[in-house]
Amino acid sequence: MAVLKRLLIVLGLAVTPLLIGLLFTYDIIKIEWISFMEIQPSFIAQEAPLPLPARSVPIQGAAYIPELGAPPNPVPADAASLERGKTQFEINCVICHGATGKGNGPFAAFLVEKKPPSLLEGRPLTLSDGEIFMTITNGVGKMPSLKENLPTPEMRWDVVNYVRSLQKGP
Numbered sequence: 001m002a003v004l005k006r007l008l009i010v011l012g013l014a015v016t017p018l019l020i021g022l023l024f025t026y027d028i029i030k031i032e033w034i035s036f037m038e039i040q041p042s043f044i045a046q047e048a049p050l051p052l053p054a055r056s057v058p059i060q061g062a063a064y065i066p067e068l069g070a071p072p073n074p075v076p077a078d079a080a081s082l083e084r085g086k087t088q089f090e091i092n093c094v095i096c097h098g099a100t101g102k103g104n105g106p107f108a109a110f111l112v113e114k115k116p117p118s119l120l121e122g123r124p125l126t127l128s129d130g131e132i133f134m135t136i137t138n139g140v141g142k143m144p145s146l147k148e149n150l151p152t153p154e155m156r157w158d159v160v161n162y163v164r165s166l167q168k169g170p
């Protein structure tokens with residue numbers, strides 16, 4: 001009998017720590033384990049990107065800081081820029097503003113509330129290059145932002161240059 005009793009005590013001593021251990025490992029008793037991978041600035045899928053560090057400046061310049069107002073046009077309107085601008089204008093703008101910018105694109109008929117204006121007269125003539133650039137970047141009124149279609153600032157400046165050449169006429 002004495003042997004059995006001793007065996008029970010030994011078993012009890014061995015099993016009790018195991019049971020207590022299981023309480024922790026099965027999240028019954030929750031303890032914040034230190035995990036160094038988590039303690040760092042990072043973002044995971046579907047989380048908003050980290051905010052920019054203070055005083056950082058986007059390498060594309062004013063293009064991405066709308067608060068700075070309309071930026072000056074850094075892209076010279078040479079033949080190569082106009083050629084690229086024409087291609088992008090035909091892809092992204094003609095559908096609404098028309099091939100010559102008169103506002104008679106094939107999609108214009110379906111826009112009921114606000115028709116795309118002619119780019120060749122009135123207000124668009126008075127806009128600076130930078131203002132047209134910001135219009136393409138952020139959209140205006142019923143015109144959508146096209147910065148996803150024209151992802152680099154250079155593409156948008158090419159389109160601005162092309163719009164200017166349309167306004168000057170042939």
Ligand code: HEC
Pocket residue numbers: 089092093094095096097107111114115116117119123124127132135136140141142143144146159163
């Ligand atoms: C989905 C149709 C649509 C597309 C595509 C579109 N526009 Fe527009 N655009 C409009 C409409 C509508 C307006 C008038 C916005 C308003 O005043 O509500 C407008 C206005 C403008 C203006 C005048 C802005 C102002 O402040 O008066 C400019 C310049 C312009 N668009 C240029 C462009 C250029 C360049 C592209 C191509 C990169 C383009 N648009 C693509 C529909 C479009």
